[in-house]
Amino acid sequence: MNESKFAHITRVHPCFNEKMHDKVGRVHLPIAPRCNIQCNFCTRELNKCEQRPGVSSRVMTVEEAVIHVAKVIKEMPISVVGVAGPGDALANPETLEFFRIIDKKFPDLIKCMSTNGLLLADMAEEVAEVNVSTITVTVNAVDPEIGKNIYSRAVYDGKVYQGEEAFKIISEKQLEGIEKISKLGVVVKVNSVLIPGLNDEHIEDIAREVKKRGASLMNVIPLIPLYKMKDYPKPGCDELSNVRDKVEETIPVFRACTQCRADAYGVPGKEDKHLDMTPASHY
Ligand code: SF4
Ligand code: SF4
Ligand code: SF4
Known part of the structure; x- marks a missing residue:
């Protein structure tokens, strides 16, 4: 990608430029309900109140999503x-x-998307062809000893992988995908979920590996303890900040993320909305 295109994209993208995070908006379209892996901290929910990834009020069809985009770009x-x-x-x-x-x-x-990366290598050309210009890949480990505790399942090419085998295929495909899509000119940010006692001392290794593969930016986000990881502690601010400082020695770090919903729209943290919100006057 030429420098001016890269600069333009990162200048106006709230998730790639901290200075723009509360100035320009994004609209998320909840059109992707299925997942092909199982992370041990994830439960997906349809509800109106939780503020976190994996949550949406409802799933939209493609047609509904296009109508929603046309509407919100006129409003904000x-x-x-x-x-x-x-x-x-x-x-x-x-x-x-x-x-x-x-x-x-x-x-x-x-156009932007976030993915676990399992299908990224296989679909990289198609992603670039529809002119997606930024992509976030969530990479929580590159070491199988750690990764086997984070993922319990992957379904790839019709085959189900469990435990360590699941991690092996996920990791291989994620790294291959990052490399391939970066070479096609798509700007890659890597999200890593900081899991205290599991990958907290490993995030720097992830940073080194993904940088080598072509990622431009990293976002270290705190674990929201749910599902099989509900008894893990949530990382504290100091812990998160220390890890981010260390990662920054290798790759730029995005620090403004507050982990928004799959149906969020508007300017993050400012005029932030999500689908089917109950108007404040109803409370
Ligand atoms: Fe799938 Fe993991 Fe994302 Fe949940 S967090 S939707 S299991 S990739
Ligand atoms: Fe893109 Fe992720 Fe930001 Fe949504 S939250 S606009 S998918 S980087
Ligand atoms: Fe993107 Fe995080 Fe901001 Fe949401 S809160 S728009 S996920 S950077």
């Missing part, structure tokens, strides 16, 4: 259209179908 300063679940963007064919339409109808909006 939206620069980015993103698919962030509530499952995995690439495990749902609707994602690329949607971006194909958005690319034609609203070519000026930046």
